[in-house]
Each structure stands twice: as structure tokens, then as C-alpha cells.
Amino acid sequence: xxxxxxxxxxxxxxxxxxxxxxxxxxxxxxxxxxxxxxxxxxxxxxxxxxxxxxxxxxxxxxxxxxxxxxxxxxxxxxxxxxxxxxxxxxxxxxxxxxxxxxxxxxxxxxxxxxxxxxxxxxxxxxxxxxxxxxxxxxxxxxxxxxxxxxxxxxxxxxxxxxxxxxxxxxxxxxxxxxxxxxxxxxxxxxxxxxxxxxxxxxxxxxxxxxxxxxxxxxxxxxxxxxxxxxxxxxxxxxxxxxxxxxxxxxxxxxxxxxxxxxxxxxxxxxxxxxxxxxxxxxxxxxx
Amino acid sequence: xxxxxxxxxxxxxxxxxxxxxxxxxxxxxxxxxxxxxxxxxxxxxxxxxxxxxxxxxxxxxxxxxxxxxxxxxxxxxxxxxxxxxxxxxxxxxxxxxxxxxxxxxxxxxxxxxxxxxxxxxxxxxxxxxxxxxxxxxxxxxxxxxxxxxxxxxxxxxxxxxxxxxxxxxxxxxxxxxxxxxxxxxxxxxxxxxxxxxxxxxxxxxxxxxxxxxxxxxxxxxxxxxxxxxxxxxxxxxxxxxxxxxxxxxxxxxxxxxxxxxxxxxxxxxxxxxxxxxxxxxxxxxxxxxxxxxxxxxxxxxxxxxxxxxxxxxxxxxxxxxxxxx
Numbered sequence: 001x002x003x004x005x006x007x008x009x010x011x012x013x014x015x016x017x018x019x020x021x022x023x024x025x026x027x028x029x030x031x032x033x034x035x036x037x038x039x040x041x042x043x044x045x046x047x048x049x050x051x052x053x054x055x056x057x058x059x060x061x062x063x064x065x066x067x068x069x070x071x072x073x074x075x076x077x078x079x080x081x082x083x084x085x086x087x088x089x090x091x092x093x094x095x096x097x098x099x100x101x102x103x104x105x106x107x108x109x110x111x112x113x114x115x116x117x118x119x120x121x122x123x124x125x126x127x128x129x130x131x132x133x134x135x136x137x138x139x140x141x142x143x144x145x146x147x148x149x150x151x152x153x154x155x156x157x158x159x160x161x162x163x164x165x166x167x168x169x170x171x172x173x174x175x176x177x178x179x180x181x182x183x184x185x186x187x188x189x190x191x192x193x194x195x196x197x198x199x200x201x202x203x204x205x206x207x208x209x210x211x212x213x214x215x216x217x218x219x220x221x222x223x224x225x226x227x228x229x230x231x232x233x234x235x236x237x238x239x240x241x242x243x244x245x246x247x248x249x250x251x252x253x254x255x256x257x258x259x260x261x262x263x264x265x266x267x268x269x270x271x272x273x274x275x276x277x278x279x280x281x282x283x284x285x286x287x
Numbered sequence: 288x289x290x291x292x293x294x295x296x297x298x299x300x301x302x303x304x305x306x307x308x309x310x311x312x313x314x315x316x317x318x319x320x321x322x323x324x325x326x327x328x329x330x331x332x333x334x335x336x337x338x339x340x341x342x343x344x345x346x347x348x349x350x351x352x353x354x355x356x357x358x359x360x361x362x363x364x365x366x367x368x369x370x371x372x373x374x375x376x377x378x379x380x381x382x383x384x385x386x387x388x389x390x391x392x393x394x395x396x397x398x399x400x401x402x403x404x405x406x407x408x409x410x411x412x413x414x415x416x417x418x419x420x421x422x423x424x425x426x427x428x429x430x431x432x433x434x435x436x437x438x439x440x441x442x443x444x445x446x447x448x449x450x451x452x453x454x455x456x457x458x459x460x461x462x463x464x465x466x467x468x469x470x471x472x473x474x475x476x477x478x479x480x481x482x483x484x485x486x487x488x489x490x491x492x493x494x495x496x497x498x499x500x501x502x503x504x505x506x507x508x509x510x511x512x513x514x515x516x517x518x519x520x521x522x523x524x525x526x527x528x529x530x531x532x533x534x535x536x537x538x539x540x541x542x543x544x545x546x547x548x549x550x551x552x553x554x555x556x557x558x559x560x561x562x563x564x565x566x567x568x569x570x571x572x573x574x575x576x577x578x579x580x581x582x583x584x585x586x587x588x589x590x591x592x593x594x595x596x597x598x599x600x601x602x603x604x605x606x607x608x609x610x611x612x
Binding site: 128141142146 | 576
């Protein structure tokens with residue numbers, strides 16, 4: 001192999017190495033953008049749920065490709081022809097996508113082969129010089145030495161640090177935390193008041209579920225006759241006491257929740273005064 | 288000739304030079320110079336960088352600091368022909384470039400060109416500011432074009448060609464300071480400082496024990512190999528951003544606050560080329576920012592003019608350049 005060919009081969013190898021480094025950078029960028037997008041999605045979804053915005057804005061019908069449904073059927077999956085989603089969910093998804101794309105673009109702009117030098121100081125300026133020289137198709141013996149040196153250095157270099165692990169772990173931790181918080185909030189069914197500035201969570205079930213509807217008292221004032229069983233003949237025996245039986249109109253004795261009539265509400269001032277006077281004992285009637 | 292010269296520093300194998308061997312060869316030159324010149328390592332390095340870039344240098348220093356000895360030693364170590372021009376006000380251009388003289392050849396007489404002292408590889412133009420502007424211009428034109436035109440004929444100067452002009456910064460009376468345009472033709476301006484006491488003791492010891500003998504200097508580099516090295520320097524690749532950095536440094540001299548006029552694009556070229564040579568000294572085949580920064584001051588100091596405020600504040604060009612690098 002002639003010297004010129006050797007230099008050319010090395011130059012091409014450097015160009016391939018540069019492309020590989022860029023590919024690694026793209027992978028790292030995609031990973032970061034995914035995690036950041038996920039973070040935005042969870043924060044957005046949580047905000048929508050807590051502010052109760054999910055019910056506003058109507059729904060959006062998103063048609064799915066026709067082939068998708070038939071493809072799903074072929075593998076035994078039911079895939080609808082269209083999806084109906086809340087408008088706010090589309091906004092959240094769109095926002096997530098935009099953030100992920102912008103994040104990826106910004107990171108990729110920042111990522112360069114120079115990043116490789118930053119994490120592999122032994123390559124110093126050599127790598128980007130070799131990149132520029134190879135791009136300019138320089139095949140001089142001096143450039144050949146540089147290519148050889150850089151290719152040797154690249155064998156020891158690592159692109160692992162392209163992923164900013166600390167940042168990645170932090171973002172992932174926040175994602176997990178928000179996911180747990182979100183799941184908890186959804187499970188408790190908490191929501192925030194509707195736009196009046198009152199953000200105190202309220203219990204949606206209401207007091208009626210516990211104490212029942214307000215109704216006049218219609219139990220306890222009616223006399224009922226209970227006939228106990230007895231020996232001897234009698235015409236109106238309705239039950240055998242000795243046999244341990246007694247009869248009762250059970251329908252009229254069914255459990256009913258206690259409540260107050262409108263006139264006897266506890267906070268009624270007249271009723272309170274009346275009770276008070278009775279408790280004082282005859283003060284009103286027997287001064 | 289020493290073993291160093293037989294080394295195949297510039298031979299290529301598998302399409303690449305042996306950068307380490309090149310660095311060793313250059314280090315050998317420095318070592319030989321150090322046999323005679325005590326200290327001054329930085330000046331020697333910059334002088335060699337200047338030589339490798341095929342440039343010329345302006346050397347400024349008080350008398351007695353060894354300027355002539357330095358240049359003579361360099362010429363010996365690199366196997367270059369050496370000549371010295373002592374500039375005086377009555378020196379004529381033809382005294383520098385050469386002139387046609389009538390010579391008898393048999394019964395005939397013919398004009399023969401008698402080469403002046405400029406026809407050497409290394410030319411020391413001592414106290415160049417003592418020569419008249421006309422002579423200075425002739426010398427610097429020859430330096431720039433590496434050729435001399437006399438009697439209607441153009442004659443090329445030998446390769447490599449290296450002019451080292453000295454100036455005495457103390458005596459200004461009866462001198463013709465080099466105009467800025469002429470100074471710009473010099474790749475570098477080197478300032479020779481007085482040696483520190485420990486170096487001076489070594490100088491006294493080295494040069495007071497024998498009569499008329501100088502420490503031995505071996506020739507470690509042939510002129511052909513030096514020429515190869517000069518070509519090699521030009522081949523050193525430079526990253527785009529490093530090139531941009533060099534231009535930015537030079538550009539900064541044009542907009543800087545305390546500078547009256549800045550350096551020309553010639554300075555940008557000199558800075559990049561000097562950076563390449565500096566890289567080879569370090570055994571590298573790529574240029575770093577540090578290479579540029581190391582060369583910025585000697586390349587720019589004679590190419591900028593400080594404004595009145597800077598002069599009033601007692602600032603030197605070196606200090607102002609340091610703030611820009």
C-alpha cells in the first residue's frame with residue numbers, strides 16, 4: 001500500500017469516526033429529550049387534573065390510519081378507527097412534543113465532537129483538527145500522522161459521558177416522584193376549586209351521604225299494639241308467646257335515620273331559647 | 288556533521304511523518320545553541336520558530352547581550368551561510384545587495400555582479416535603524432521578495448533566507464527608526480533582556496577561561512533538511528476554530544481601547560504559521576490555543592501603536608496585547 005493510499009484510508013477512517021461520534025451524540029440527545037418530554041407530560045397532566053381543566057375545551061376526534069385497524073385485527077387486537085380525546089390532553093401532548101423537539105435541537109447544537117474532547121482530554125484539540133483536515137481532504141504526511149494519532153486515541157475514548165448522567169438521574173427522579181404524586185392525587189379524587197382562587201380541596205361526596213336528606217320526623221309518635229302469645233283460647237291471638245313467637249308490623253319499624261324538621265333545626269334560635277328555659281326549670285312558668 | 292542529521296526525521300512511513308523525531312531534531316538544535324548562549328531559552332525558541340516559518344525577526348536589546356553571537360551560533364547549528372551587515376548612515380543600497388563591477392577576463396573587460404552580504408542564508412543586519420531609509424528599504428525589499436534586481440537582472444537569494452535585524456533601543460540620536468510599514472515585514476520582534484545574575488555568572492565562567500575560543504557547536508541540521516522542515520510546518524493542520532481564534536486576536540488589536548492602530552492580516556498569517564511551528568517543537572501535528580497565545584506577543588508587539596493615553600499610563604505594547612489574548 002502506498003503512502004498516499006494509507007493517508008487517504010486514515011482520512012476516511014477519521015470521517016467515519018466523526019460520523020460515529022455524531023451518532024452517539026444523537027442517541028444521547030434522544031435519551032435526554034425523552035426524559036425531559038416525559039417530565040413535561042407528567043407535570044402538564046397533573047396540572048390539568050388539579051385545575052380541573054380536563055372538562056373544558058371539549059373533545060377532539062383523531063382519526064387513525066385505516067390500515068392500523070386491519071393490522072390490529074390480523075394480530076387479534078382491536079384498534080378503533082378514531083380516538084376521541086379531550087382538547088386539553090391534545091394541548092398537553094403537543095406541548096410535550098414541542099418541548100422534546102426543542103430540547104433535542106438545543107442539546108444537539110451544543111453537542112459536538114468537541115464534547116468528546118471535553119470528556120476525553122487526551123484527544124485535546126487533535127480530534128477536531130483531524131475532523132477539519134479530513135473534511136478538507138488533506139492527505140499530507142503531517143495530516144497522516146494526526147489521523148493515526150487521533151484514531152489511536154479514539155480507541156480509548158468513551159462517549160458514555162455524552163449522557164449527562166447526573167441531570168438524567170435528577171430528571172428521572174422527578175418524573176418518578178411526580179408519577180407517584182399524580183397517582184396518589186387521582187386515587188384520592190382531589191381537585192382544586194374552580195377558578196375562584198380557592199384551592200382548598202373539598203370532599204365531593206357531600207354531607208347527605210352520611211346523615212341523609214332532611215325530612216320531618218314521622219317515627220316514634222305512633223302507638224303500636226303488640227300482642228304477646230298466651231295460653232287458652234282467644235280469638236284475637238296473633239302469636240304464640242310460649243312458642244317464642246310474636247308478631248309485629250315490621251314494615252312500620254324499619255330503621256330510619258334521625259333528622260330534624262325544618263322547624264326544629266338545632267340552630268333555630270327559638271328552639272334553643274325554649275330548651276334553655278325548660279332547663280332552667282319553671283323559670284318561665286313558675287317564677 | 289553529527290548523527291542527528293542522518294536521522295530520518297522527515298521520512299514518511301505509512302503516509303505519516305515521525306513527529307517525535309522532528310521534535311527531537313529541533314530540540315537538538317536548541318541544545319547546540321545552549322552550548323554557547325546561556326539562558327535565553329525563550330528567545331532561542333522564538334528565533335527558531337521564526338526560522339521554521341521562513342520569516343524574519345527584529346531583535347532588540349542593549350549592546351553586549353550576545354545578539355550577534357546568537358545569530359552566528361544559530362547559523363552554525365543549522366549549517367547555514369552567515370553574513371553580517373553593520374548598518375551606518377553612509378551605507379549604500381548597493382553595499383547590501385551587491386553591484387556590478389568591471390572585471391578583466393583575459394584581454395576583455397566585462398561587467399560581473401559582485402554579490403553583496405545579503406547573499407547568505409542568515410543575514411544579521413546590525414543596528415538597522417542606523418542605515419538611511421533608502422538602504423533600509425533596499426534591504427527590506429530584498430528580505431520580502433527574497434530576490435535582488437541589479438543591472439536589469441533579477442537574482443534570487445539563497446534558500447532558506449533569514450534576516451535578523453537588530454536595534455539598539457537606548458541610542459536614538461542619529462538613527463532612522465523603521466517605519467511601521469517596514470516593521471510589519473518582520474514576522475517577530477524579540478526583546479533580549481539582560482540575563483539574571485546566575486546566568487551571568489555562567490556566562491563569565493564560560494567565556495573568560497580561554498582566549499579566542501568559543502564553545503563547540505555541532506551542526507545538527509542541514510539547510511536542505513531545514514527547508515523540508517519549513518515545508519512541513521506549512522502542512523500542519525489547523526482546526527477551524529483555532530484559525531478563527533488567531534484572526535480574532537489580531538482583529539482585537541484594531542478595535543482595542545488603547546491601541547491607535549492595529550495589526551495587519553499579515554500578522555494573522557504569521558500567528559497561525561508560528562503556531563504550527565510551535566506545535567512541531569512540542570511533537571504535535573495540530574495547533575492549540577496555547578501555541579497561538581505563546582506567539583501572540585512577539586508577533587504583534589511591533590505591529591501595533593499605542594494611543595496617547597496608554598503611553599501616558601506607561602503601558603507597553605506587551606501589556607496591552609496580554610489583555611487581548
